[in-house]
Amino acid sequence: xxxxxxxxxxxxxxxxxxxxxxxxxxxxxxxxxxxxxxxxxxxxxxxxxxxxxxxxxxxxxxxxxxxxxxxxxxxxxxxxxxxxxxxxxxxxxxxxxxxxxxxxxxxxxxxxxxxxxxxxxxxxxxxxxxxxxxxxxxxxxxxxxxxxxxxxxxxxxxxxxxxxxxxxxxxxxxxxxxxxxxxxxxxxxxxxxxxxxxxxxxxxxxxxxxxxxxxxxxxxxxxxxxxxxxxxxxxxxxxxxxxxxxxxxxxxxxxxxxxxxxxxxxxxxxxxxxxxxxxxxxxxxxxxxxxxxxxxxxxxxxxxxxxxxxxxxxxxxxxxxxxxxxxxxxxxx
Amino acid sequence: xxxxxxxxxxxxxxxxxxxxxxxxxxxxxxxxxxxxxxxxxxxxxxxxxxxxxxxxxxxxxxxxxxxxxxxxxxxxxxxxxxxxxxxxxxxxxxxxxxxxxxxxxxxxxxxxxxxxxxxxxxxxxxxxxxxxxxxxxxxxxxxxxxxxxxxxxxxxxxxxxxxxxxxxxxxxxxxxxxxxxxxxxxxxxxxxxxxxxxxxxxxxxxxxxxxxxxxxxxxxxxxxxxxxxxxxxxxxxxxxxxxxxxxxxxxxxxxxxxxxxxxxxxxxxxxxxxxxxxxxxxxxxxxxxxxxxxxxxxxxxxxxxxxxxxxxxxxxxxxxxxxxxxxxxxxxx
Numbered sequence: 001x002x003x004x005x006x007x008x009x010x011x012x013x014x015x016x017x018x019x020x021x022x023x024x025x026x027x028x029x030x031x032x033x034x035x036x037x038x039x040x041x042x043x044x045x046x047x048x049x050x051x052x053x054x055x056x057x058x059x060x061x062x063x064x065x066x067x068x069x070x071x072x073x074x075x076x077x078x079x080x081x082x083x084x085x086x087x088x089x090x091x092x093x094x095x096x097x098x099x100x101x102x103x104x105x106x107x108x109x110x111x112x113x114x115x116x117x118x119x120x121x122x123x124x125x126x127x128x129x130x131x132x133x134x135x136x137x138x139x140x141x142x143x144x145x146x147x148x149x150x151x152x153x154x155x156x157x158x159x160x161x162x163x164x165x166x167x168x169x170x171x172x173x174x175x176x177x178x179x180x181x182x183x184x185x186x187x188x189x190x191x192x193x194x195x196x197x198x199x200x201x202x203x204x205x206x207x208x209x210x211x212x213x214x215x216x217x218x219x220x221x222x223x224x225x226x227x228x229x230x231x232x233x234x235x236x237x238x239x240x241x242x243x244x245x246x247x248x249x250x251x252x253x254x255x256x257x258x259x260x261x262x263x264x265x266x267x268x269x270x271x272x273x274x275x276x277x278x279x280x281x282x283x284x285x286x287x288x289x290x291x292x293x294x295x296x297x298x299x300x301x302x303x304x305x306x307x308x309x310x311x312x313x314x315x316x317x318x319x320x321x322x323x324x325x326x327x328x329x330x331x332x333x
Numbered sequence: 334x335x336x337x338x339x340x341x342x343x344x345x346x347x348x349x350x351x352x353x354x355x356x357x358x359x360x361x362x363x364x365x366x367x368x369x370x371x372x373x374x375x376x377x378x379x380x381x382x383x384x385x386x387x388x389x390x391x392x393x394x395x396x397x398x399x400x401x402x403x404x405x406x407x408x409x410x411x412x413x414x415x416x417x418x419x420x421x422x423x424x425x426x427x428x429x430x431x432x433x434x435x436x437x438x439x440x441x442x443x444x445x446x447x448x449x450x451x452x453x454x455x456x457x458x459x460x461x462x463x464x465x466x467x468x469x470x471x472x473x474x475x476x477x478x479x480x481x482x483x484x485x486x487x488x489x490x491x492x493x494x495x496x497x498x499x500x501x502x503x504x505x506x507x508x509x510x511x512x513x514x515x516x517x518x519x520x521x522x523x524x525x526x527x528x529x530x531x532x533x534x535x536x537x538x539x540x541x542x543x544x545x546x547x548x549x550x551x552x553x554x555x556x557x558x559x560x561x562x563x564x565x566x567x568x569x570x571x572x573x574x575x576x577x578x579x580x581x582x583x584x585x586x587x588x589x590x591x592x593x594x595x596x597x598x599x600x601x602x603x604x605x606x607x608x609x610x611x612x613x614x615x616x617x618x619x620x621x622x623x624x625x626x627x628x629x630x631x632x633x634x635x636x637x638x639x640x641x642x643x644x645x646x647x648x649x650x651x652x653x654x655x656x657x658x659x660x661x662x663x664x665x666x
Binding site for chain 1: 354357470474478479481482483484485486487488489490545546547548616617618620621622623624625626627628629632633634635636637639640656657658659660661662663664665666
């Protein structure tokens with residue numbers, strides 16, 4: 001079988017990690033990179049990724065022309081989170097006849113947030129015979145696909161409680177910053193009011209779970225609060241003073257037919273105690289799953305994206321979700 | 334949407350539990366039961382399941398005629414474990430134009446054990462436009478689908494270690510007996526030599542995982558040993574004396590390209606200490622999952638079967654596997 005021809009769209013930290021993972025898989029062939037940054041265009045992808053050797057794989061900033069020339073089967077898209085920021089990029093990729101696997105959090109389950117976007121992308125993808133999907137670790141796995149998968153052996157599910165506690169001390173600066181690390185409490189509140197701050201995708205995870213189980217939604221209640229440092233903490237990038245924000249705690253609760261059906265607890269903070277992922281199913285049979293230490297999100301995001309490539313090729317054309325595809329198994333070749 | 338019309342084939346303990354679960358789901362309509370036991374034929378399904386009231390749903394022992402009359406969309410098949418024992422039953426159901434969801438352990442991943450069977454069932458199912466699948470909790474979930482699902486976020490998987498420890502004290506007598514409880518050590522060895530004793534499906538789980546990851550198989554090493562009671566133990570059904578067999582421990586190891594890639598540890602014994610399910614992924618990212626107390630197999634088997642009904646209707650015709658379908662989410666209506 002010929003390797004799947006892949007273009008990486010977006011050469012930020014996530015995109016660069018995707019490239020390193022792509023290069024390890026004989027079943028995937030990286031044929032080019034696209035980035036709007038003129039500093040990157042024209043360079044070799046190996047140089048941009050700090051691989052100490054050129055790979056003979058070019059980076060271009062003229063996306064449509066590059067795609068027309070390269071004709072990839074799949075574009076791995078890692079640029080932005082929000083649907084309105086990525087629509088033009090997705091449209092360009094679809095018109096070039098390539099399937100899309102994207103890290104956009106909102107694209108994981110975009111149907112409630114922007115039905116018009118979904119209609120346009122779905123129609124265009126079907127016209128061009130390609131499939132489009134958003135995935136990652138969160139949303140995409142830890143707080144949606146994995147809990148759903150655990151319900152697969154339940155004759156009844158009364159409630160699901162998912163908790164993810166991430167110690168962001170070892171993570172990248174953007175993650176620390178987007179969860180408020182280093183801000184004062186007041187700055188945190190101000191940022192929150194912009195509406196584009198904090199973890200993106202908790203609502204997408206919740207709606208994906210609830211809709212897939214077939215529960216009607218009465219009400220979604222979401223709360224966000226800062227986690228305040230009790231002592232001085234220093235990471236590779238930041239020093240947090242006592243009283244400053246170390247991160248955030250987001251809780252989302254879904255009520256269905258008068259009953260609380262789903263609780264998603266997410267804490268991402270520097271120095272978070274007992275980082276872990278846990279899922280409790282209150283149902284038949286009742287059981288709880290725990291991953292001590294938690295799933296390391298940065299690598300897991302890359303894994304989720306890469307492993308979806310062979311599945312998106314086999315998927316029916318249109319805007320797809322991870323709930324429709326086979327569970328996202330790894331492939332080793 | 335009209336409810337899915339389902340016939341229950343096999344009215345043993347698992348079949349009866351399926352019926353109780355089916356009756357809870359408005360999206361499923363139980364229209365009949367089939368069993369070869371002449372004591373059951375002609376009775377009402379409610380009476381057979383001990384529901385204290387007739388349901389107006391008949392049980393028949395003339396399978397082909399009953400299916401032709403009832404015309405179910407799906408048959409839930411819970412009779413036997415072995416391919417050679419179920420082939421005639423599957424053939425009858427497929428000829429009646431119904432999809433099959435079966436609890437047969439060997440049917441979960443039958444390709445290595447009996448390619449001829451697979452060819453015949455696949456061809457016939459395609460001729461009749463129906464899909465056939467085997468599932469359950471083990472095989473079907475705990476030691477195959479769930480570990481595979483966890484690899485979905487890995488960029489690399491070096492090795493997977495799955496452990497399932499079940500305390501069979503609270504389980505049904507057939508499970509206690511088929512894992513050797515109450516035998517002497519010598520009787521246990523003799524039973525083992527018959528080749529149809531112990532947990533069925535460990536090899537199916539292993540091959541499903543390994544093939545799905547894309548690893549070639551060098552060697553599979555399987556071992557079984559009795560778990561010997563150290564003290565007297567009494568269950569609802571049995572009293573085990575010290576020195577007698579309390580259960581069994583099965584270990585299966587798969588080597589691929591010179592490297593041990595998969596270890597499945599299964600202990601099922603009366604009084605087993607610290608019952609649990611755990612999965613360790615040695616890869617990128619590395620992580621371990623644990624379910625303290627373990628997944629309660631009896632209910633979980635029913636859940637796996639019931640939840641697969643809506644998916645098998647949407648699957649392409651032929652002999653299918655759980656790895657091809659969307660992960661087996663619960664549905665609540």
